Each structure stands twice: as structure tokens, then as C-alpha cells.
Amino acid sequence: MNKFDVKELDLHYGDTHALKGINLPIPEKKVTALIGPSGCGKSTLLRTLNRMNDLIENVTIKGDVKLEGKDIYQDRNVAALRMKVGMVFQKANPFPMSIYENVAYGLKAQGIRNKKVLDETVETALRSAALWDEVSDRLNSPAFGLSGGQQQRLCIARTIAIQPDVILMDEPTSALDPIATHKIEELMDELRKKFTIVIVTHSMAQAKRISDKTAFFWMGELVEHGDTEQVFTAPVDERTRGYVNGDFG
């Protein structure tokens, strides 16, 4: 079953044609990796899935992006969409507040004040993000005191707390060292059981390690997509072959 169905999607930033006729199904409870060289449109596609591109001026979008059969650009409730489709960014961006407040933020934004609900959700989310054991004794200290990898896991916990179905990850480990990266990848392996994950990554090794499906982008086009295994070992398109073999890009 597909969580997202992207059909004939065209996206322009002003005069730049950033996405050209994209057709991509994103299966439920699988990890889909979007790969390709810088500027190929993979992050742009990721940001259409939770309408983060709405924040940029001069963006025009044509085509369909369907979440569970419903076009997300027809529905006006962007907040509901973003709670269902959470996002983790390239650089960990905890808010300037305590660890607890960071995780409880999304719930408080919806007016949830019940201390018991908040406490429970914060703990569950931190446990799901494999961070609880490291921070349970200092929930009230500032999030900035955490290491880079911990901050990124905090951002994942913050996203999990709003009970999403999908988690979008925009190069979540590109600013982390190999050990912190490894921890996040382990975590993703757990999360794939409960969430649909779409990850943009520059690391082909990472895409190979963690994803079930891979989509290769090149200059705004979706060149090829399929099972990760197939895309890496038996790519159909010449450009995909060149990229995954490291000939260019």
C-alpha cells in the first residue's frame, strides 16, 4: 500500500524548473531514500510532501501529491498535514528551551496542557528516539547542552511526539560524525516498523544500508526508482549506473 502518491508533479521557483513531471509512489512503513547530486530536486520533493515549500515565495506547484488518496494541496489544513507528516532537518534545530519543552512543544502548540499526557508522551517519544537513558535525569536542562547527535535524536523525538505517520528526513546525518550517524541509522531501523520514512541523503552507502526503496534524481527529473537492491546492483538508466558507481556526482 502506498502512503504517498506523487503524480505528474511540476515545481517552479520563479523561473527555475526544479521538479519536472515527477511520478513516485512512496510505500507505507518502508524507508524510501531520495538520492542524486546537489541541486537535483530531491530536497525540494521532500519539502513538497509536508508543504514546507509554502514558506518560500514564488513557488508554483502543478500536479498531484496524494497522501492516503487525498490531495494535500487541496486540503487547507496545513497544520494537520504537518502533524501527520513530521520532518527532521539537515542541521539539528532544537528550540532554545529545555529538553522536555522541546519534546512537548508540538503538543502544547495544539493546546494540550494535561501534565500527565505531556509527561507520558515526552517519555515515550524520548524512548522511541533512543535518547531517554541519556537525558532522563536532566529533562529540564537546555537542549543546547546536548551533543550534535543527541540534538538530532531530540529533534526526532520531538517529531515522534506529535504522533505522525510519516517522518521526512532531510540529510539528517550530514552534520554528524560516523558514530552519531550509526546511532541514527540504528534508530531508523527501529522506526521503520512504525513509520513511513522518506530520507534525502548524499551518502549512497547510507541509502544502501537503510532504505527499502531508492529514487534517483538528476536535474529535476526522477530518473529511476525501485527496490534499493535493484537500483544499486542493476540500474536501468545509464545515469543511475554512473551515479551509484561513483563515476560522477
Place this chain on the structure above:
Amino acid sequence: MNQTIAAPTQEFEFKNPALIDALNQSAQKVDWVGRIFNLLFLVSALIGVISVATIGYFLVLEGLPAIQFAGLTNFLLGVDWYPPALYGIGAMIVASVVSALGAVVIGVPVALLTAIFLAEVAPKWLANMIRPAVELLAGIPSVVYGFFGLVIIVPAIESTFNVPAGSTLLAGIVVLAVMILPTVITIAETSIRAIPKTYKEGSYALGASPMFTILKVMLPAARSGILAGVVLGVARAVGETMAIIMVMGNSTAMPGSLLDSARSLTANIALEMSYATGIHASSLYSTGIVLLVFVMLLNTSLLVLNRKRVK
């Protein structure tokens, strides 16, 4: 797609011995330009420090006789100002503090809302119309603010509160509130704009509304900048002289309410300096010392407030 890059067809001489010599020689030279500039930087930085020290020194030197004459307690707490006999500036301290605080109470909320509006809410074209207007406000000479107070605020107070003279503390507060707007707005807007975009994105990505984002993430993140703006605004209000003289009535008595006439510390100096002599003149310098101490306290409070947040 797999085009190979053509290898250079010719061998290039990568090293240039003459250039290497020139580079080495240049590295050996004494860097006079650097030294001269370092000196210039130091001298420029010292000019500010020396000015403050000189001003402080002469204020104390000139002001000390009056404080000795009246006694420090009588000078600060006394409410009778009858030169050449009694020198109590208590009423003026009250007038200065109340007018500045009142200006903050009215002006800062307005300024803060304006800053948020300009930085986050207003469409570009509207912000581009409001911002120059606010900046223009900063450039208006204070004597013109005084006119504005005399022509609009003072009569308005007379008719609203049914008092014989509208030249009151309240009039001073309203005029000062408008005067500190550009300072607070500009600094607050700049510090809101300086917040990393990632905060806003992170908040929106969690489904939070723009308002919630502004109140819970943006304002706290911009806190130190906003506080700096407020403190500069207070400093401007405490130091303002001309407009205050024009609208506050300048009575030396202790004001009993906001609808009484009052004289600020700055007004006291400006009004009497032209004819004061001896201890009387010295007492005006002492008034200046009190003003200087006020500003120092303000700056210190900003440091303390911002330090608390870091912990």
C-alpha cells in the same frame, strides 16, 4: 554521460623561482601598514573611553561642592529646590523615573508589536512603507516632538481630564513614549530577523501556528536583543530634555499625580545653567552625576538580565 576529462596536452611549469623569491622577501618585511592600523584602532577605541572618563571626572569635580553643601541625603531625598538655600532634587528624580517608566509601559508594548508585525506578519510592501516612517520618527529633532506635545497632547489632556494646565507628567510620558518607539522598534525588529530560519521551520514542521511560533520560539530567542532595545529606549527617555521642558510644566514641587506639573533632572540642568553661579551651578553638575549613575545602572541591569538567561 561518462565523459572523461582530457589530460593536459602540455607540461606546465608550476613553479616560478622569481615569484617564490619575491614572496619570501615580502614575508620577511616589517609590516608597517599593519602596525600603523593597529595603532589607529587602539587610539580610536581610547577616544570613547577617555571621553567618558573626562566627563565623569569633571562632573564629580564641579558637582562635589554642592553635594557637600547640602549633604548627600538631603540632596538626593530632599524635595525642596530653593537655590541658593535648599538643594533637594528628590522631586526631579521622581519625575525622571516616572516619566521614563511611563514611557516604557506605553511605548514598549506598541514598539514590540510593531517590530513583530514588520519582521513576521506584514506583507513586504506594507512593511516597506511602515519602516521608513518609523525611521523618520527617529530623525525628528526633540524640539519638534515638543511642538507635537504642545499642540496635540497638552490640549487633549486638558479637555480629557478637565484640568487647567495640560503641561503634566502624563504629557511628558506620552511624548517620550512616541520618542522611544523608533529605537525599540528598530532594534527589536533586527533581532527578530536575526533568529535562524531553522527555528521557524522546525516549529512549522511540528504543526505549530505562526502566532504560537512567534510567541514561544521567536520572542524568547530574540530576548536579549529586545532587552537591549528597551534599555536604550529608557536611556533615551531619561536623557531627553527639550521636549520634556516644553510639555511637563517644569514645576519643582513633588508631583502628587500624573496630572501634576513636574521637572525632570535634565530639564533642571538646562533651565538653570544659563544664570546659575557658585553652589547653585555646582548643584546642576551634581544633577548630572545622578543622571550618569542612572545610565550606568541601566547598562548594568542589561548585562545582568542577559547573563541570567545564558545559564
